[in-house]
Amino acid sequence: MSWLRALKDTARSGMTVTRTPLEPLVALRAAVGLAIVIGAGLTLLGPGAAASSAFGAFMAAIATFQQSWRPRPALALASGLTLAVSTFVGYLVGASQTGLFLLLLALWAFVAGLLWAAGPTAGIIASGNVAIMLVTVTLPTSVPQAAGHAAMIAAGGVVQALLIVLFPVRRWGAHRDALADALAAEADYARRLRHDPVAPFDPQPLMKARAAATVTVRQARRRPAELHGARGLAERIRPVLASLADPAVGAPAEGPARDRVRELLAAAAVVLDRAARAIRQGEPVRPPAPELAVLKAPDLPELLEGAPLRAARRLAALLDDVLETAEPGSGRTADPGEAMLRPTLPRMVPHVLKAVRAELRPGSPVLRHAVRVTVVACAGYLIGGALPFGHGYWAPMASVMVMRPDFSQTWSRAVARFGGTLVGVGVATAIVQVAQPGMYLSGFLAVVSAGLMYVLMRTGYAVAQTFVSAYVVFLLGMGGVRWDQTVPDRIALTLVGGILAMVGYALYPAWETPRLRTRLADWLAAVGRYAAAVLGQYADPAGARRADVREALLETRDARIAWQEALDRAEGEPVRHRGLSRAAADGAGDAVAALGRNAMLLEAHLPDRAHAPVPGAAELAEALRAATEAGARAVRERRVPEWDGVRILLADWNAPESGVLRGAAEQLLDSLDEVAEALRP
Missing domain, CATH: 1.20.1410 (I/LWEQ domain)
Structure with a gap:
């Protein structure tokens, strides 16, 4: 795919609005939590503290909307507490020296990039920590005030967690x-x-x-x-x-x-x-x-x-x-x-560290993402400060929030963020000019904007960003900041941040296309192990572990999903196929899927433990395992795989009483031949 077409497709996908089931009651609960925090802050502590606590409540609610099966209160607490720590540490370092804060920003951004190894939820929460550090480090004027801001941010997360516990919506x-x-x-x-x-x-x-x-x-x-x-x-x-x-x-x-x-x-x-x-x-x-x-x-x-x-x-x-x-x-x-x-969040720490260590290797897309985020965030911070605008942190914040480990999401989110910012800021500015809202009305409008964002979050990033931009305008207006002091700055710096994110990926990419052969080889090897595990049940019905088949099947599914996701990401990348065209990938994928299906048909008729061993099953299982492992190596090395071991075994088959198994073996071999044919130049 050419760069022009790739840019066009990613821009279109970024601005796409999808129809998805809405959760208005969940969104209302999150908006009520935000309203409680902002109202209490305005009444008791003033607009500055209200803005700080609003950051915590706003981001904690976003964390609970992520695709995670963990208890939602735990996600809200984890988000609020980590945001508070990031705020306080950022102020302590940033208040003393700009260069030292830049080093801290680089460390935080690098760790946030690596945490994508633990999953999208961890990556999104970590990216929010980098953004909050950039924003709130400019608000306090002393260490006690910084501690107060951090406490208010943590309180925002606690309020959201309490509301989830007290007012569950459609439990389970x-x-x-x-x-x-x-x-x-x-x-x-x-x-x-x-x-x-x-x-x-x-x-x-x-x-x-x-x-x-x-x-x-x-x-x-x-x-x-x-x-x-x-x-x-x-x-x-x-x-x-x-x-x-x-x-x-x-x-x-x-x-x-x-x-x-x-x-x-x-x-x-x-x-x-x-x-x-x-x-x-x-x-x-x-x-x-x-x-x-x-x-x-x-x-x-x-x-x-x-x-x-x-x-x-x-x-x-x-x-x-x-x-x-x-x-x-x-x-x-x-x-x-x-x-x-599932381990609790504290007990997840060793698992997360293990996942992160596994990505500290050359060629890891997560490591490249961490390096890319670090460089872009630091460059955005310096550029934003050098430009003649206020709120220079908006440029690196926009970069951090749109960057993802893959090309399509990064570029589409960058386009969507700028488009959504343009619309949201424009609408909010018009409302401010017409209504001239005071402190409390601005807070109310901020809560309404956030509530609409929560409701429509899953319809598309551009839609969500529209209401986020309006939320920020009203939130800053709550503290007395005029619209003409924020609107031009936010639009310009969001554009700068989006461009930096896209340029960063273009200069230091992590393309999925060159890894397609590896993904296909992993899937082929996993299906071979699954088929061998099923045949092992026929070879020794009494002694074989039923769990072996289940574990092998789960590995096969993981490998299949990894292959399909890689194929989808590669389709939108502006790079050549490098030896595995789309037609070859589709043909090989269909053949490997057929191989897995034939193994599944054998699984459907597994003999019970009292059944006698089926002659030839053990030899066939070993031959199939060895052939698929060797075939996977051939796929990685850009060679056409051969299945001579399985072919020779079937040619010398001398167990007429196992005709059903022989027929299944011939079907498996046919699927393997289709894999080789699809990969043949």
Whole structure:
């Protein structure tokens, strides 16, 4: 993609407004917290303290809107307390010497960039700390005042946390939605299988549901019973649906048996939708009687036999368990020892340090992002101070808040921030000129602007930035700053900050395109380990660990998501494909997905522990593991992978009693050949 087209696409994506479900009550709660803090500050301590506490309450509320499964009060407290520390330390250093503050800014920006290794929520909170240091270091005039400002900022975070505890809105709503979305995705999958027996399935909803099911010890004690168990059942339903529909292991592609399979799939979709709706709303399940009758008697009329009939009966049993689990109050709350536990925030420190250390290596995109943010923030601070404007910190603050580890987000957010600033400042300025608001009315308008930002935050960065800009204008007006002292400065310095962010990425990029082969190789190797783990269950049904298959499957999903995200990011980058064109990437990705699907079909019919070992399964598992590992190395080294080991094994196969396994092995080899063909020059 050329630079011109890349710039055009990123600009368009930055200004795009998306339709998304709104959470007005959650936004109202956050706005009320901000109003309490501003009102108390204005009444008791004056506009300066009110502005400081507003920073804490405003940023703490933003932290609670991030995509995190942690308790929201903990996020608000973490944000408020770290903002307070950043404010106080920044003033202590900045009040003494500008050069020393520049070193502190570089350290804070570098650490904030590295914290993206711990996830987007940590990265966003850390970026807010850099921004707050730049802003509030200019407000206090003494150390006691700096301590007071820091205390007010921390109080803003505490107020938001208390409101979340005292006035919960749709408790466990996000966790319910994640589980319901997983069941609804499987219902959609069942419907698509009726028309396309080999339809693909995106594991993202199941992965999101698993992340939502990983809770803290305190959450595990309070979690509703219907949120425990259904996710595991959904995981087991997916391979059963695929095996029932696939003509290779299920019913024939056409005929009465296929019609019966379509009826079963349609009934399963209805049952899954009912369960999803009940879990989402926390209401009793309304079991669909006609569909349950179809599922409970899959052999009536007598059309199915063998593997399809076993899959249909297993599907009916799993769906019965789903309906029972989804019924509110029908099960027990999970014991903390049985749940997938998430460490508390203090205990997360070693995990975060480990993730950060892993990124301290040449070529790491997170390390490059940290270096880039550090240089741009320091350059923006110096340039903003040298320009003939007030509030020079706006330039580095804009840079820090728009910069992300990847190209598309950085450039699109830079464009969106400037566009949103232009609109927000313009509207707020017009209101100020017409209404001439005083201190309290300015505070009220600031709260309204923040509330609208909270409501519309997920619709697009440009929309959110529009209301943030208006919020800042009203907040500064609350302290008596005239609009003509802020509007030109903010627009000009926001433009400078956005340009610095974009230039920084252009000069020191972290392109995803050259890493596509590595991502593809990781996915191929992970799928090979998953297939080998499944075959290991056939080789030793009594002694094999069932957990091995589960762990390998989760690794496969992580690798697949990493590949897809890398592919999406690379699509918008203005660089050449460097040996892996879009067509080759699509073809190889489809082939690796087919390889994983064939392994999943084998998983759907795992033998029980009393079953005798299947001849040839152990040799096939080892050959497949070795071949995919060698193939992954070939992909990384830009060579075409070969599968001679698996091919020779199948040619010498002498176990006629394991014909089903041989047929599955041939399907696996066909998928591997498709991978090689897609990568062939």
